[in-house]
Amino acid sequence: MSDQLSCDYLIIGQGLAGTVLAHTLLSKGKSIFILDEYRDSTSSRVAAGLFHPVTGRRIVKSWMVDELFSFANNFYPGLEKLLESKFFFPGNLIEIISSAHEYNVWSERLDDPGIARYLATDVRREIYDDKLIRFLKLIALSGAGWMDIAKYLDVSLKAFSKAGLLHSGKFSGQDLEVCETGFNYKHIRADKIIFCEGSDALQNPLWSWIPFLQSKGEILTIQANTLPEEYILMKGLFLIPLGKNRFRVGSTYSWKFTDELPTESAKLELVSKLEEIIAVPFEIIEHKAAIRPTTKDRRPLIGEHPLRKNHFIFNGLGTKGVLLAPYFANEFANYLISGKELNQEVRIERFYSAFNSASSLLSKGG
Ligand SMILES: Cc1cc2nc3c(=O)[nH]c(=O)nc-3n(C[C@H](O)[C@H](O)[C@H](O)COP(=O)(O)OP(=O)(O)OC[C@H]3O[C@@H](n4cnc5c(N)ncnc54)[C@H](O)[C@@H]3O)c2cc1C
Numbered sequence: 001m002s003d004q005l006s007c008d009y010l011i012i013g014q015g016l017a018g019t020v021l022a023h024t025l026l027s028k029g030k031s032i033f034i035l036d037e038y039r040d041s042t043s044s045r046v047a048a049g050l051f052h053p054v055t056g057r058r059i060v061k062s063w064m065v066d067e068l069f070s071f072a073n074n075f076y077p078g079l080e081k082l083l084e085s086k087f088f089f090p091g092n093l094i095e096i097i098s099s100a101h102e103y104n105v106w107s108e109r110l111d112d113p114g115i116a117r118y119l120a121t122d123v124r125r126e127i128y129d130d131k132l133i134r135f136l137k138l139i140a141l142s143g144a145g146w147m148d149i150a151k152y153l154d155v156s157l158k159a160f161s162k163a164g165l166l167h168s169g170k171f172s173g174q175d176l177e178v179c180e181t182g183f184n185y186k187h188i189r190a191d192k193i194i195f196c197e198g199s200d201a202l203q204n205p206l207w208s209w210i211p212f213l214q215s216k217g218e219i220l221t222i223q224a225n226t227l228p229e230e231y232i233l234m235k236g237l238f239l240i241p242l243g244k245n246r247f248r249v250g251s252t253y254s255w256k257f258t259d260e261l262p263t264e265s266a267k268l269e270l271v272s273k274l275e276e277i278i279a280v281p282f283e284i285i286e287h288k289a290a291i292r293p294t295t296k297d298r299r300p301l302i303g304e305h306p307l308r309k310n311h312f313i314f315n316g317l318g319t320k321g322v323l324l325a326p327y328f329a330n331e332f333a334n335y336l337i338s339g340k341e342l343n344q345e346v347r348i349e350r351f352y353s354a355f356n357s358a359s360s361l362l363s364k365g366g
Pocket of ligand 1: 036293315
């Protein structure tokens with residue numbers, strides 16, 4: 001008797017992308033198998049898991065945030081029930097405003113009904129009176145929250161393992177055989193293979209031509225016993241209440257780096273910003289770093305390899321994986337199953353010219 005496993009999709013990587021895609025395909029009746037090389041320092045395991053409706057100094061709505069938030073707000077609670085675990089925490093976020101200029105910018109932006117709809121009501125601002133360094137206003141927004149991504153990955157890993165759907169190990173292209181009905185990878189036979197390798201995609205010769213613009217991020221967990229835990233705080237930095245008087249504080253952005261290890265300079269940067277925000281004592285209890293899988297145009301990256309049929313990628317979740325993953329895993333699954341078109345902005349075809357340039361350089365021995 002053969003002990004070969006057969007599935008529709010072999011997924012490489014059980015970070016946020018691979019896990020959300022696996023749950024999505026399973027929910028649509030497809031069979032999957034996942035191969036993952038477990039590491040503590042992946043983007044998903046280090047991430048703060050924050051989501052919020054507006055971004056940046058210019059205070060603009062995040063790309064597609066209305067659709068992404070409403071999709072995620074159904075998707076994750078559904079999985080919480082299935083996995084019998086709590087890891088998704090929608091809530092209000094408070095923007096700390098310190099100058100008249102900042103306040104004027106916010107007031108102008110709040111004339112936009114698309115942004116004003118996220119203003120939160122019934123907010124207990126007074127709890128921060130003596131806890132924050134001098135501030136002018138606190139603006140509270142709904143449509144925010146955070147996700148304990150590491151916990152989501154852990155409970156999913158357990159469920160996939162129990163169902164015999166996950167194997168621990170590093171994918172090696174040498175073990176992949178193309179056959180008439182798809183692929184054989186060791187004892188697994190699959191119709192299609194989907195790479196969800198995060199920033200490791202750059203080490204995979206199949207995808208190393210993609211113009212990723214990876215950024216290293218560092219993050220702290222602090223203990224601050226007298227800081228209220230009701231709201232997420234934002235002021236350039238975010239402070240996410242994790243419970244038990246612990247807060248996640250982050251994060252830094254660095255585009256020049258040689259490794260994924262935490263650095264003293266990033267820690268100092270976070271601490272000095274934090275000291276400009278909170279007026280209560282705190283202690284650092286953890287410091288982590290990882291590389292975000294970001295593309296040049298900051299959009300997800302989905303689709304088929306330009307030459308290798310049935311080799312797909314789901315990547316480029318960048319800084320907003322929590323909201324992007326469920327919506328685009330669903331789009332991707334519909335594309336795979338029924339050929340439904342993907343959103344133009346996320347299609348891998350936008351980078352095919354980079355593949356052609358890389359191939360022509362190689363053929364010229366460049
Ligand atoms: C400091 C920091 C803070 C962040 N904060 C937020 C935030 O607040 N909100 C938010 O939405 N996003 C945040 N992010 C971004 C978020 O982490 C990413 O968008 C998302 O988690 C990326 O998931 P991924 O699955 O694509 O990649 P990864 O998390 O890198 O997962 C890839 C997985 O594939 C495995 N793998 C790779 N290659 C192979 C192989 N060849 N064989 C087998 N397995 C393989 C890896 O081991 C890993 O398990 C943050 C990131 C960082 C670094």
